[in-house]
Amino acid sequence: MQNIAPLNWRRFPERYLLRGNYCENCKQAFFPPRAICPNCRRKGKLVSMEMPRTGKIISYTKVYVPPEGFKNEAPYYLAIIELENGARVLSQIVDSEPEKIKIGAKVKKVFRRIAEPDKYGTITYGYKFW
Amino acid sequence: MGVVIVGAGITKFGEHWAKSFRELIAEAGIKAIQSSGLSGQQIEAIYGGCMASGRLIGQEHIGALIADQLGLNPIPSTRCEAACASGGVALRTAYLAIKSGVHDIVAAGGVEKMTELSTQAVSFALGGAGDQEIELFHGATFPSLYALLARAHMHEFGTIEQQMAAVAVKNHANAMLNPNAQFHKEITIEQVMNSGYVAEPIKLLDCSPITDGAAALILCSKDKAKELGLKGVEIVASEQASDSLALTGRQSLTELRATSIAAQKAYEKAGIRPSQVDFAEVHDCFTIAEILAIEDLGFFKKGEGGIASEKGKTSLKGKIPINPSGGLKAKGHPVGATGVAQAVEAYLQLMGLAEQRQIKNAKIGLTHNVGGSGATAVVTIYKRFKG
Amino acid sequence: MKLPLKKYLKRLGKVLRMNAGIIGYGVYVPRLRIKVSEIERVWQKNASGLAVSEKAVAASDEDSCTMAVEAARRGIEDFSINPKRINAIYIGSESHPYAVNPTASIVGDALGTTNKYFAVDMEFACKAGTAGLQVCYALKKAKMIDVGLAIGTDTAQSKPNDALEFTAASGAAAFFVGDSKDEIIAEIEHTCSFTSDMPDFWRRPRAEFPEHTGRFTGEAYFKHIINAAKLLMEETGYNASDFDYAVFHQPNGKFPLKAAKILEIPLEKVKQGLLTPHIGNTYSASTLIGLASVLDVAKPGQKVLAVSYGSGAGSDAFVLNVTENIKNRRARRAVLEMIKEKEYIDYALYVRHRRKIKSL
Numbered sequence: 001m002q003n004i005a006p007l008n009w010r011r012f013p014e015r016y017l018l019r020g021n022y023c024e025n026c027k028q029a030f031f032p033p034r035a036i037c038p039n040c041r042r043k044g045k046l047v048s049m050e051m052p053r054t055g056k057i058i059s060y061t062k063v064y065v066p067p068e069g070f071k072n073e074a075p076y077y078l079a080i081i082e083l084e085n086g087a088r089v090l091s092q093i094v095d096s097e098p099e100k101i102k103i104g105a106k107v108k109k110v111f112r113r114i115a116e117p118d119k120y121g122t123i124t125y126g127y128k129f130w
Numbered sequence: 131m132g133v134v135i136v137g138a139g140i141t142k143f144g145e146h147w148a149k150s151f152r153e154l155i156a157e158a159g160i161k162a163i164q165s166s167g168l169s170g171q172q173i174e175a176i177y178g179g180c181m182a183s184g185r186l187i188g189q190e191h192i193g194a195l196i197a198d199q200l201g202l203n204p205i206p207s208t209r210c211e212a213a214c215a216s217g218g219v220a221l222r223t224a225y226l227a228i229k230s231g232v233h234d235i236v237a238a239g240g241v242e243k244m245t246e247l248s249t250q251a252v253s254f255a256l257g258g259a260g261d262q263e264i265e266l267f268h269g270a271t272f273p274s275l276y277a278l279l280a281r282a283h284m285h286e287f288g289t290i291e292q293q294m295a296a297v298a299v300k301n302h303a304n305a306m307l308n309p310n311a312q313f314h315k316e317i318t319i320e321q322v323m324n325s326g327y328v329a330e331p332i333k334l335l336d337c338s339p340i341t342d343g344a345a346a347l348i349l350c351s352k353d354k355a356k357e358l359g360l361k362g363v364e365i366v367a368s369e370q371a372s373d374s375l376a377l378t379g380r381q382s383l384t385e386l387r388a389t390s391i392a393a394q395k396a397y398e399k400a401g402i403r404p405s406q407v408d409f410a411e412v413h414d415c416f417t418i419a420e421i422l423a424i425e426d427l428g429f430f431k432k433g434e435g436g437i438a439s440e441k442g443k444t445s446l447k448g449k450i451p452i453n454p455s456g457g458l459k460a461k462g463h464p465v466g467a468t469g470v471a472q473a474v475e476a477y478l479q480l481m482g483l484a485e486q487r488q489i490k491n492a493k494i495g496l497t498h499n500v501g502g503s504g505a506t507a508v509v510t511i512y513k514r515f516k517g
Numbered sequence: 518m519k520l521p522l523k524k525y526l527k528r529l530g531k532v533l534r535m536n537a538g539i540i541g542y543g544v545y546v547p548r549l550r551i552k553v554s555e556i557e558r559v560w561q562k563n564a565s566g567l568a569v570s571e572k573a574v575a576a577s578d579e580d581s582c583t584m585a586v587e588a589a590r591r592g593i594e595d596f597s598i599n600p601k602r603i604n605a606i607y608i609g610s611e612s613h614p615y616a617v618n619p620t621a622s623i624v625g626d627a628l629g630t631t632n633k634y635f636a637v638d639m640e641f642a643c644k645a646g647t648a649g650l651q652v653c654y655a656l657k658k659a660k661m662i663d664v665g666l667a668i669g670t671d672t673a674q675s676k677p678n679d680a681l682e683f684t685a686a687s688g689a690a691a692f693f694v695g696d697s698k699d700e701i702i703a704e705i706e707h708t709c710s711f712t713s714d715m716p717d718f719w720r721r722p723r724a725e726f727p728e729h730t731g732r733f734t735g736e737a738y739f740k741h742i743i744n745a746a747k748l749l750m751e752e753t754g755y756n757a758s759d760f761d762y763a764v765f766h767q768p769n770g771k772f773p774l775k776a777a778k779i780l781e782i783p784l785e786k787v788k789q790g791l792l793t794p795h796i797g798n799t800y801s802a803s804t805l806i807g808l809a810s811v812l813d814v815a816k817p818g819q820k821v822l823a824v825s826y827g828s829g830a831g832s833d834a835f836v837l838n839v840t841e842n843i844k845n846r847r848a849r850r851a852v853l854e855m856i857k858e859k860e861y862i863d864y865a866l867y868v869r870h871r872r873k874i875k876s877l
Contacts, residue, residue: 011263016627031378032264050629059285059383061277062330063269068254070269072577072869078274078329080378088378090265090278094578095548095860103285111586111627113578114268123614125583125623126267 005122015126018051018109020087031087053109055083055129060093060101069115077101081129092128132352133228134515136362137166138477143343143462144312151187151243154344156199158467159239162346163200167360170200173348174233176207179220179240180466185255187243196239213259214415216240217345217469218499218508222368224349225510234354240470241344252340256465259502261376273337273416274329275377275503280418281331282383286433289421291331293436295322297417298335298459300445305456307446307487312341312462336417341462345471355515363480363495364515367399368508375505384433386504389426393498393509397428400494400511404428407450407511408492409479411472413500414457420444423498424452427509446487454479454487469499469508476512524754537657538704539837540664540695541596544809544852545588546688546796549574550859551867553683559864564683568770572797574862575672575687577870581610582620584689585670586627588802592691593628595849596700600628603693604662605635607652609645609801611720611727612672613638624668635662642718643766644827645669646690646801651833653694654705665694671800676726677873684769686797690805702846703812703821703837707753710833711745718828729828735772737830742766742776745832746824753836757781760836761819764790764807766826768798782822789814790823796856806852808837813851815839 011032013019020031024045028037031051037044060079063070070076077093079101093101094112107129114124139161141154149157155178163170178196183189197207210220217240224238244252257266260275283289299319305311317335325335350360371391374380381387397404404427412427414420421435429450430438438444444452455461455475458468476495478484495512552571553564575584585608593600606621613620621636635656639645646669653665670689675681695701717737720727742765750756763782765773770793777787790807792799799806804825811821821837868874 007263012626014264017629059278059282061274061281061332062327063271063274063277064326064330065253065271065273065328066269067257067266067271068250072872073269076269078268078270078278080278080383090270090376090378091268094576097860103281111583111590113580113583116577122618123580123582124267125627128268128578 008124018127020049020051021046022049029085029087031089051087052084055081055107057103057105057107058082072116081107094128095130131229131231133225133365134350134352134355134362135347135477136350136355136360137162137348138474139165140310140345140471140474141343142310143341145245146342151241152199154342155196155239155241158344158346159200162348166348170202172235173202173237175205175227175236177210177220177224177238179210179216179469181211181213181216181242182255187246212506213501214465215469215499215501215506215508216466221470221473222370222508225365225368228349228351234351236349237346238349238470239346240467242464242466243342244340244464245342265376273332276416276418277329277332278377279383286384289436292319293440294336294417295319296440297420298322301453301457301459304446304454304487305460308456308461311456311460312339313460332416338415338458338463341464343462343464343467345467345474347470347473362515363477363512366511366513367396368510369395370508373505375502377503386422386426386507388504388507389423392507393427396509396511407494407496409451409454409489410496411453411455411475412498414453414459415463427498451489454489472497472499480512480514536704537654537694537696538701539692540700541592541598541693542809543588543592543691544806545584546573546856547575547579548858548860549576550861555864556683560678567683569684569794569797572684572686573688574867574870580614581612581670581672582614582623585624585668588689589628589666589668589691592693596846598693600630602664603630603634603666605653605656605665607637607639607649608668609639609649610670611640611642611800612674642827642829643800643803644825644831644833646805647825647833650692651708654708657694657696667692669801669805671802673798673800674726684798686799688796688799688802688806690802690809701840702843703839706836706838708835709748709752710831711741711748712831715830717830738772738826741830741832742824742826743779745834746780749834759820760822762789762811762821763787764804764811764823766804767791767793770794810852813848817841817843
């Protein structure tokens with residue numbers, strides 16, 4: 001069994017606060033943060049940055065057959081969201097009326113449980129949108 | 131240095147309850163060697179594609195296992211992994227080994243044994259082709275990633291679910307003529323439409339199945355083939371490109387850029403235009419993937435893949451037959467074997483050995499193998515070789 | 518009004534001293550609702566005596582921690598509080614997601630605080646949220662912190678077919694404590710507690726649902742609420758008529774009204790802070806959500822009495838003085854407005870979301 005606690009911990013800034021980075025040279029935001037700016041290479045200047053909490057839906061789906069750990073959550077909506085600074089995230093969409101989930105719809109980040117934990121493991125928290 | 135496929139072998143695709151991973155690859159490998167007319171001792175190296183044996187059967191160190199099973203020790207044998215493009219990458223690596231001048235005769239194989247685990251566990255293993263930390267963590271599945279691509283395509287170009295269903299119907303029809311295909315069952319648009327959502331808008335019958343199977347090829351340098359008097363099919367180009375694992379890192383959701391780039395380079399190397407291709411085996415892990423592929427490969431304009439599929443332009447007798455073998459959808463999709471199996475079909479078609487599904491006067495064929503949701507793409511172009 | 522000299526001086530001293538108070542707050546009530554009539558339908562019972570019409574239900578991906586974060590996030594946004602200023606996080610709940618492993622540290626990281634903060638999870642049945650508020654107040658008075666964050670949050674547990682099931686609800690309220698004159702919207706003038714060992718409601722380790730003693734809980738509730746309120750009035754010299762609003766812990770729609778009656782506080786002063794009829798009993802969040810609703814409408818110069826209750830048993834009482842700042846420091850959406858956004862579910866979905874299906 002994989003010990004997921006250290007992996008989750010390492011990603012808390014991303015999962016809790018949407019912390020990514022930004023290249024001051026080409027003005028592009030990256031989420032998750034990148035080790036090197038793919039546009040500017042060594043001329044890039046990456047600085048850590050929290051992404052905006054709002055964005056719009058670029059594409060979405062409703063998942064009926066879930067992977068392990070999500071059995072009791074299905075069906076659920078998944079979407080690709082373009083944040084206000086252009087960075088994109090894939091996230092679940094929760095607490096929204098189905099007719100409001102469409103391409104172009106504005107969404108906002110919320111803090112939720114992600115995978116359903118087993119009875120003994122750590123609980124995974126992170127971003128979802130609504 | 132030209133490279134020629136001089137032999138090909140494939141197992142039946144499907145649920146092989148009586149055969150293990152090792153028996154599958156041995157069967158395909160032996161068939162390939164026999165069809166080449168060479169003896170096993172003449173093979174100098176092996177490149178084997180396999181995506182997830184560690185998760186699926188608990189076995190790693192696949193390269194050496196293949197050499198041993200084929201009785202070919204002590205030649206070098208290397209596993210290639212690029213998710214569902216593992217087979218295509220193995221083929222390309224074998225091709226490069228000859229191109230480089232290091233080897234004259236090599237084997238390229240692909241194999242996957244997928245039925246040892248529950249469907250959920252297999253889905254989890256295949257999920258490894260996506261981005262574990264930012265996609266799968268949030269509940270993404272492979273169908274759901276392609277569903278996101280499908281929705282974007284529908285939104286931008288007006289593609290409809292019936293057009294995707296037409297891809298499944300056509301590929302099932304082709305598979306009827308392929309004795310090695312997993313499914314020998316014709317389906318209708320209505321059946322696809324009623325098959326229930328897996329991830330909206332993708333339905334069960336839009337998905338390729340879980341398959342056991344293996345495929346193998348014997349590759350030979352052109353000079354050596356001439357010297358030995360071998361017939362076959364020449365690989366005139368094999369190109370590979372990469373993109374971000376995660377969909378969120380892509381420039382576009384309606385194009386698999388790795389496909390477009392690999393295709394462009396391959397056409398350039400081969401000195402042909404897309405319109406000169408007589409048939410193609412493309413990576414239809416989901417029906418939307420075939421629609422994307424026939425656009426990105428330049429057979430149809432961007433956005434017109436759905437209509438083209440609906441109008442029969444990709445059927446065996448259409449403008450450009452796509453997936454004459456039945457494709458991943460109906461022939462089956464043993465992930466690591468798929469890229470090699472596509473090349474086996476190209477070989478059979480160009481050698482005139484494709485029996486009932488033979489495309490008349492086929493001179494140029496193309497295969498297109500994708501890893502994950504488009505992070506790896508391999509495009510290979512083949513021509514008849516007359517020795 | 519005449520006051521004994523001792524009390525007068527005490528009060529004067531309080532006013533003269535630089536005081537701490539609430540500089541912002543946020544409330545989170547989950548979107549899902551179940552009507553009490555639906556629970557009545559399932560168990561064929563009549564719960565009209567509780568005076569609750571529906572209750573808020575946390576979705577299966579929500580817990581006391583996620584609700585706490587959302588409540589605090591709203592406070593941070595609506596009242597422009599830089600999370601880096603938070604030096605104390607106290608989270609009261611009887612449904613902390615872990616038995617061991619703090620909710621407070623998750624909330625801190627999720628809000629983007631620094632690492633320099635006091636933190637602990639608290640439990641005192643339904644009053645641990647207000648206890649957190651007292652601790653933050655004390656730390657602020659001792660000048661040990663810049664901003665303190667006290668949160669009451671619960672996904673209230675209740676056994677199926679138990680009387681509690683008709684009211685046990687989910688919600689969270691976060692209160693930020695500071696002492697900047699430009700920020701305080703409600704000065705905490707005084708707080709005190711009344712505590713005694715009176716076991717009316719409890720949950721043993723590993724037990725999934727709390728047990729309670731029926732009407733004895735009422736006895737305990739009134740004893741502590743009334744005594745705490747009286748103690749507060751005695752210590753401050755105020756009497757019931759001095760308060761413009763009163764908020765009491767609200768396990769149902771009736772108890773707070775009865776408490777007001779005993780204290781001779783007119784019912785209209787209680788209504789604004791009485792949320793349980795609309796959202797159910799949010800346990801540790803209950804009094805604090807009521808207080809937030811009062812602050813949504815309160816005017817400068819008004820005086821608020823708030824008394825929580827936690828079984829086992831104790832009550833924390835507060836006097837708050839609403840300041841001029843409240844004119845331009847308001848929650849973007851009032852609690853009474855926010856709770857209108859809802860989606861009704863039936864009992865079957867309710868047991869799914871609250872994970873009461875044992876075979877899963």
